[in-house]
Amino acid sequence: MRNDTIAAIATPPGVGGIGVIRVSGPEAFTVVSSLVRRPGKPDELPPVPPSHRLTYRLVIDPETREVLDEVLVAFMRAPHTYTCEDVVEIQGHGGPLVLRRILRAVLACGARMAEPGEFTMRAFLNGRLDLSQAEAVMDLIDAQTEAGQRLALQQLRGRLSDQVQEIRHTILGVIAQIEASIDFPEEDVPTPEAEELSPPIVTALEQIQRLLAGAEQGKLFRQGLRTAIIGRPNVGKSSLLNALLRTERAIVTPIAGTTRDTVEEVANLRGIPLHLIDTAGITPTDDPVEQIGVQRSRAAAESADAVLLVFDGSEPLAEQDRRVSAELEMMGFGADEQTHKRPVVIVVNKADRDQRIELDELKQLWPLAPIVHTSTLNNEGLDALEETLAELVLAGRAVNSDSVLVTNTRHQDALRRANEHLQASKASLEQYLPLDFVSIDLRAAYEALGEITGETASDDLLDRIFRDFCIGK
Ligand SMILES: Nc1nc2c(ncn2[C@@H]2O[C@H](COP(=O)(O)OP(=O)(O)OP(=O)(O)O)[C@@H](O)[C@H]2O)c(=O)[nH]1
Numbered sequence: 001m002r003n004d005t006i007a008a009i010a011t012p013p014g015v016g017g018i019g020v021i022r023v024s025g026p027e028a029f030t031v032v033s034s035l036v037r038r039p040g041k042p043d044e045l046p047p048v049p050p051s052h053r054l055t056y057r058l059v060i061d062p063e064t065r066e067v068l069d070e071v072l073v074a075f076m077r078a079p080h081t082y083t084c085e086d087v088v089e090i091q092g093h094g095g096p097l098v099l100r101r102i103l104r105a106v107l108a109c110g111a112r113m114a115e116p117g118e119f120t121m122r123a124f125l126n127g128r129l130d131l132s133q134a135e136a137v138m139d140l141i142d143a144q145t146e147a148g149q150r151l152a153l154q155q156l157r158g159r160l161s162d163q164v165q166e167i168r169h170t171i172l173g174v175i176a177q178i179e180a181s182i183d184f185p186e187e188d189v190p191t192p193e194a195e196e197l198s199p200p201i202v203t204a205l206e207q208i209q210r211l212l213a214g215a216e217q218g219k220l221f222r223q224g225l226r227t228a229i230i231g232r233p234n235v236g237k238s239s240l241l242n243a244l245l246r247t248e249r250a251i252v253t254p255i256a257g258t259t260r261d262t263v264e265e266v267a268n269l270r271g272i273p274l275h276l277i278d279t280a281g282i283t284p285t286d287d288p289v290e291q292i293g294v295q296r297s298r299a300a301a302e303s304a305d306a307v308l309l310v311f312d313g314s315e316p317l318a319e320q321d322r323r324v325s326a327e328l329e330m331m332g333f334g335a336d337e338q339t340h341k342r343p344v345v346i347v348v349n350k351a352d353r354d355q356r357i358e359l360d361e362l363k364q365l366w367p368l369a370p371i372v373h374t375s376t377l378n379n380e381g382l383d384a385l386e387e388t389l390a391e392l393v394l395a396g397r398a399v400n401s402d403s404v405l406v407t408n409t410r411h412q413d414a415l416r417r418a419n420e421h422l423q424a425s426k427a428s429l430e431q432y433l434p435l436d437f438v439s440i441d442l443r444a445a446y447e448a449l450g451e452i453t454g455e456t457a458s459d460d461l462l463d464r465i466f467r468d469f470c471i472g473k
């Protein structure tokens with residue numbers, strides 16, 4: 001049901017200074033009115049205060065008349081609300097029990113518990129936000145870096161939607177021209193020439209391709225980069241994690257095999273959330289615990305977007321180093337842009353000691369991977385390492401979070417499909433095929449783009465998107 005009245009605690013679970021209960025729907029005012037009183041007037045239903053104004057009230061239990069909390073309440077009249085419906089927000093004291101009791105009272109008076117994301121879904125269904133903007137709400141909440149936050153806010157404010165709508169408008173213009181000539185041949189609508197139809201298609205293609213070009217980068221800012229720290233035991237992997245995080249997160253000892261389980265933390269790499277995974281040193285072992293640890297290291301590498309492969313520069317290259325390298329290569333790491341291998345950065349650690357490692361041998365193992373020398377003891381080479389990793393994953397492209405970046409795989413996928421259909425329509429035009437062919441592909445492109453803004457999104461897709469939201473949002 002999409003026109004009943006819903007309610008949820010909108011602030012996070014746990015203790016806070018205040019907590020907010022949000023109620024939305026046609027009965028929102030009635031429901032909350034029946035629960036609130038003015039101090040000293042327990043039996044009198046107070047009038048609904050002016051819209052969008054905070055008002056001091058007591059909340060009572062509808063059955064026992066017990067006072068549950070002193071609150072500030074805002075009655076907000078549709079349509080100028082988050083959901084475009086009547087909305088009431090009750091600001092109570094931020095204890096979980098207090099909030100739960102107020103919510104229970106609200107539910108007892110006729111509201112229904114909201115599903116995750118249901119407030120935002122209503123904002124979408126009522127036309128206040130389009131789908132990409134609704135998705136941006138969640139990105140904004142989840143943002144882990146300032147760059148990610150800026151991108152989400154831009155999307156929320158409709159910059160992506162505007163561009164997509166502009167492209168759709170262009171495509172629709174061409175469709176209209178074609179269809180007029182097909183539908184009304186007797187009215188002397190002249191059949192448009194291919195030369196006339198193709199410039200707007202080319203323009204639309206260029207715009208789509210520009211958006212696609214930034215998508216991989218945009219996704220990095222939203223999803224972050226999973227980076228596993230891999231190497232044989234005792235080379236300084238955990239020390240490197242700590243140094244990059246600037247905390248003593250992982251245990252470091254001179255004993256080989258210190259790290260048994262993977263340790264995951266997020267650092268900020270030039271605005272990209274860098275998910276660093278410290279792993280157990282990969283080595284043959286009979287110890288069952290260590291074996292599991294090594295399995296997890298392999299799994300971490302398998303699922304990583306990039307690897308920091310650590311060597312001990314104070315020792316000659318060991319057989320185990322070679323074996324770890326070979327394993328990574330098998331997994332498709334290689335830092336080679338042409339073949340789209342996942343990037344590896346070679347970290348030669350313990351640079352503060354006499355260096356016994358042969359760099360030529362390393363270069364034979366990894367001819368294309370950049371090599372960075374570090375000392376976690378003296379915090380040397382860490383900036384260079386971050387710089388190298390950022391260069392590698394951004395592939396030298398300048399990062400400008402002011403431009404519109406597609407950050408979402410769903411949007412990227414829709415753009416790709418639109419691109420393919422537009423290419424096909426352009427090819428049909430060039431081959432002078434009947435205009436029906438052209439217009440079928442144009443329609444498909446138009447619809448694919450509509451999925452981004454939600455105009456042509458199925459219920460199924462909507463459910464999937466909003467299910468990931470938190471309750472109360
Ligand atoms: N001199 C020097 N010692 C270092 C450096 N980095 C790490 N170490 C030392 O090397 C030893 C192993 O460091 P860890 O960070 O535990 O190495 P690891 O690769 O995580 O080892 P495992 O978890 O056992 O695989 C410790 O005694 C560290 O203090 C460095 O840059 N210079």
Ligand SMILES: [Mg+2]
Pocket residue numbers: 237238239250251258259279280281
């Ligand atoms: Mg370790």
